[in-house]
Amino acid sequence: MDERNVRILQAIAELGTGSPDEISEYTDIPKSTVHYRLTKLRESGVVTDDLFDVDLEEFGLEITVITEVIAEYEEQYHEEVGEKLAAIEGVNQVYFTMGDTDFVVIAHLSGREMVHRLISDYEAIDEVVRTSSQFVVETVKNESYPLNDFELETLVETVADDE
Structure with missing residues (x-):
């Protein structure tokens, strides 16, 4: 992990996108370098999915x-x-x-x-x-997407109740 990787991850968080074009423009890091580093961050487990979620422990915030x-x-x-x-x-x-x-x-x-x-x-x-x-000694559950904690019927009922 170096400063360029940190700048790329911070740009993703700020921009809300993993687009190498937008990250490159935001950080002044060449697009090819952004693309290469994103691939390496995925391979190392720091970036955990296509939504660019970051494993904080792998990043060093354990x-x-x-x-x-x-x-x-x-x-x-x-x-x-x-x-x-x-x-x-x-x-x-x-x-x-x-x-x-x-x-x-x-x-x-x-x-x-x-x-x-x-x-x-x-x-x-x-x-x-x-x-x-x-x-925290051990994380038992850390759901990034809280909607995953509900059944579809429950979510539909919740939305219907609000109408």
Whole structure:
């Protein structure tokens, strides 16, 4: 994995396409190089399918941290604090929740230094009162396409109910 591969994968995420023409234009990497590198990324298992999903562990982001965040309550605090949490590097998902926890934050990181920086970034948010982080030991299920978790009839009923 080198800088060009990272730039190609980042372009795919930004553009929403794996088109070598568009990636080449976006990154200034020659189209033939983009095509070659995409093939190599598939062969190595970093890119897992034709939709250019990335195996984060193969990429080097093998640590998943799930953090519960307690914040000071103020009017509309969930928007302000949620945006601050979402802006932290490595944070992939932020959920405002009901109950004892205000937010659940999921981050994918490469090592101890990134984990330390993540925790420091949480602590730097004035409204954050307390955090509790857990490390994922093993991923049992990670469905990229949530519709795959439902039967066709259930999805059809859901759509019909909305009409």
